[in-house]
Amino acid sequence: MSNINLLSEKIPEGSREDHAQREDAVKELFQHKDFSMTTPPAFMPAAAKEEWNRLLPVLKSDYPFSEVDYGNFVAYCLAYARIKQAEHEIKKFGTFQKNKDGTKRENPAVRTQSRAMGDLKTASTALGMTMIERQKMAINNAKAEPESDPFSELMKDE
Template identity: 30%
Template sequence: MAQRGRKPKPTALKVLEGNPGKRPLNVNEPKPEKKAPKCPTWLEPEAKKEWRRMSRSLEAIGILTKVDAASFAGYCQSYARWKEAEEFLTKHGTIFKTPSGYIQQVPQVSIAQTYLKIMKDFCSEFGLTPASRTRINVDKDSNDCLDPMEMMLMGEMK
């Protein structure tokens, strides 16, 4: 059965955002190693390029961890397939004439839209959209500061 309500935000993102709701942070949340996972060999070449491009940045701010391999692979693969569909559309256009004379949309329009939506969903998870990024405040001194005593001293925990 599906969980009700809004999807919970990871504690790491809440800390980076400054805990705007001032709700108690989950200090018992699992804290996987903040290191980018290895790029899967089965990804398409364009997805591997995106993996290399984005993993460094996400690892540097502490968002991408060892356990995020499947989600991040999903983002990269969606990016590669979206780009492929967009390149097709740029080269061939968005419509064609059927043998009976009707004007019809090429399937790549729908494919591009689908993968763009999937990409956007993954981007929100990793804080990669402009809206999600505006809520993140990266403080280099407190990136690894989920210690309960430190949070209490900083006024994060009551």
């Protein structure tokens, strides 16, 4: 049996057994325990809670979202809140700040925001929320549909 890559962009070639294994693996994505938390964790800042409440219904209805995704979802919401807070600091104090000697330096919030954007991208990729990941899932769904065989259609009539 070959390794099955559910997000592969190439149509897997192989036996019926390989195709059946792929279909079983796709079904398995939806057999984990459903994501049960409806309220965000108390430790989250307000912006992270707002993002949690905004995204949770979408993730639960459109993705194979389950309990195993909890950590990535928390990471995504916290990163979102850090981006928002850093942007507030940047707007308030500027992208660059003056040192005591008059030279300019980058506002530390710029680095914080940049790191948070990287964290957000990592978490959103892990959750399948980026355009590229959604595209891969759509391609796989389309490829998982059985190809029509004109000869089998002819044979049904006999």
